[in-house]
Each structure stands twice: as structure tokens, then as C-alpha cells.
Amino acid sequence: MTTSLRVAALGDLHCTRTSEGVYQPLFAKVAVLGNHDFESNAADEVSRILTDAAGVVVLDGTAVEILGVGFAGAKGFPGGFGPRALQAWGEAPVKAFVAAAIEEALKLESALARLRTRGRVAILHYAPVGATVDGEPIEIYPFLGSSRLEEPINRYRPDVVFHGHAHRGQLEGTTSAGVPVYNVALPLLRRRFPEQPFRVVEIPIAEGERGGQETPAVVSAAGARA
Secondary structure (H helix, E strand, C coil), rough: CCEHHHHHHHEEECCCHHHCCHHHHHCCCEECCCHHHHCCCCCHHHHHEEEEEHEEECCCHHHHEEEEEEEEEEECCCCCCCCCCCCCCCCHHHHHHHHHHHHHHHHHHHHHCCCCCEEEEECCCCCCHHHHCCCCCCHHHHHHHEEEEEHHHHHHHCCCEECCCCCCCCEEECCCCCCEEEEEEEHHHHHHCEEECCEEEEEEEECCCCCCCCCCEEEEEECCCC
């Protein structure tokens, strides 16, 4: 018999100095960092604060199980989608850019490979498919995600993928293998669901697999929380 766990997800909180305490009720157990967390070369410090002060598990090519559901996460990287994705040719900086995208895809693959639960969730900052960035200025599509992230998702078939970063994109899409992908960037969710700016998804789990205390499972993607 199969039951389910309800997961609420959102991303891109973009906290400022005046945000202290505002989002505290939203935080729970799992997070992946976003591009702004890396902008000031303080990602390690951000992770330490989240871990030590809030008890958050920061996912960076790693995985964790909560109440019978496995969460695998990585930041991801830009690079574009499909046949228009940037390739490793030409100048060394271009090759380094593509190498970074490939490294993040490998991190996601490694994290997904660790999951042994019936219910599985992939968490990213950058989009793995172009469908959920549609609506953004076309000039910045390549900087909003990478289809290289789609490859491990199709291989391991999690139940759902959450990402942020595309504030003007679409709410949902699917990978080429049919895995549902949800854009949970907070600015987008606030425009569509002002009364409930987060996405709720039921994740199936096998009966008897759900252990631990009956507390909400929350996922933070791309500087956002779920």
C-alpha cells in the first residue's frame, strides 16, 4: 500500500538586512544554495549559518531522507537548453563555463544515485528545462538553466523537480522523459498565488517507510524555501 507526504516548496527569497525573522516560520530541514549565495564568495559561511543556527541540511551534490522521502540537491548552472546549449569550444573561459555546468550535472546525478526511497525529490536553483523559463527575456534564457541537468533527472526519474531563479517564467513543465518540473521562484508564485506563495506536491511513499516525527517537510530551492 502506498501513502504520501505533502511537500511545500518555494525559492528565491532574496533576504536582505530587513528580512530577519520574516521567513523563519517557513524554514525546515533541507536547502540548496542559489547564485546570490555564491556571489560574494561566502557560500561556505552561508551553509555554516544555516546548518549551525537553523539545523538546515544544505544539499550540494548530496542527498537526505526525511519522513520516507529522499531529497537530492545541487545548485545547477546556466548554459542553455537543447541544441542551443553552449558547447566546450573556442576560448578557455568558454570551456571552463561548460565544465562548470557539467560538474553541477554530475553532482545532481551523484545525489540522485544515493536515493533508495520510494518517494524522491530533486532540488535545484537553475532550471533543467526550457519550458519553465518561458516568459523571461529570450536574451537571458541561457543564463537561467541548463538542459545538462535534465539528463540525470531522466535517468533516475524522481517524482518531482523544484527550481527557482526564473522570476518571470512558467509555473511548470516536464522533462523529455515526463518528470514534472516546478518553478517555485517566490516572485512568480506571489503573482500567481498571492494568498499562498508556495507550491504543494504530494510525494508517494511506501507504507511503513515514513518514519520519524510527523512534522512538515520543507525544501528551500534557490535561496527560496519550501
